[in-house]
Amino acid sequence: MRLGVLEHGHGRAARWFQKIVVTLMRHEVDDVVKTAMHRPGFFGRPFLAYGQEVLRGPSFWTAAEREHLGAVSSELNECPFCVRVHTETARLAGHRDVRPELAAVISFITLLNRGEVTPADAAAVRAAGVPSEALVEALHVNAVFNIVNRMGNAFGWSWDSDDHVRVAARVIQRTRYRLPGLVLR
Secondary structure, three states: OOOOHHHHOOOHHHHHHHHHHHHHHOOOOOHHHHHHHHOHHHHHHHHHHHHHHHHHOOOOOOHHHHHHHHHHHHHHOOOHHHHHHHHHHHHHOOOOOOOHHHHHHHHHHHHHHHOOOOHHHHHHHHHOOOOHHHHHHHHHHHHHHHHHHHHHHHHOOOOOOHHHHHHHHHHHHHHOOOOOHHHHO
8 A cells, every 4th residue: 555645745945855856866865765754753863873774883783784675675575676686786785695694694584574583593603703783783684674665565656767766876875874864855
């Protein structure tokens, strides 16, 4: 179900921002940004700050690995909107091989999303060389994507084309998940 407010329910600064983006990028602002700009005080600012810290702040995991983990979480949650853009963002960030620590975390996240994770599974991840703090960081990445995936699936978020996906991935890579503060008022 598409939400009409995502197309028409934004403040003046957000409407101007969208017009500028369409003019420069030749694509609509993506649905995550439209949602964040709709009620910035309730969802937009807090969620984007959390996501920016989790996905681009200091971490044991590279930005590419976090993007890959986000794509995996999105695949597990059957969210094609996020799988497409975060697979491309991971590629742009330089993701190539999955190191053993990331493979262990992916197995853990898979079990977690199925509701089958146990303390022994966490111990196995740590035994694979993943520090406890890095496991927590991976859980935060999974949390960000669990929220966005559910919204994307519920609200029917979509891309206009493969080019739109590539443009969005480049924007994510360049902006590091930051939006101009003016549009989040």
